[in-house]
Amino acid sequence: MNLTEFQEWNKAFYRSRNWDQYDIFIRMNFLTEELGELAQAIRKYEIGRDRPDEEVKTNNENMQDIKEEIGDVMDNLTVIMNQYDLSLEEILQHHINKIEGRFD
Numbered sequence: 330m331n332l333t334e335f336q337e338w339n340k341a342f343y344r345s346r347n348w349d350q351y352d353i354f355i356r357m358n359f360l361t362e363e364l365g366e367l368a369q370a371i372r373k374y375e376i377g378r379d380r381p382d383e384e385v386k387t388n389n390e391n392m393q394d395i396k397e398e399i400g401d402v403m404d405n406l407t408v409i410m411n412q413y414d415l416s417l418e419e420i421l422q423h424h425i426n427k428i429e430g431r432f433d
Contacts, residue, residue: 332417332418332421333416333417333418335407335417336407336410336411336416336417339404339407339408339411340407340411343408343411348408349408349411349412353409353412356405356408356409356412357409359405360402360405360406360409363398363401363402363404363405364402366398366401367395367398367399367401367402370391370394370395370397370398371395373386373391373394374388374391374392374394374395
């Protein structure tokens with residue numbers, strides 16, 4: 330699946346569940362929540378949590394959690410892009426141009 334296909338899938342899926350109806354401030358809270366979960370997954374992978382009330386996972390299981398949380402972050406970012414009718418491919422190309430322009 331390429332980026333445009335993912336963005337279109339995201340738009341259709343979220344629309345079918347009416348999840349695209351949340352306003353931008355609620356969506357930003359969802360994104361923040363997912364970023365926190367990603368930070369926690371990375372912490373578990375890198376240094377552990379040392380909590381007796383949580384099961385200890387293998388590095389492979391922790392890496393799967395990181396992948397899952399990155400997907401959740403990407404989903405929420407894509408919903409925001411769709412809300413503003415922005416193209417993921419255009420955003421990435423603009424970002425590449427900006428970064429490369431800094432070092433010319």
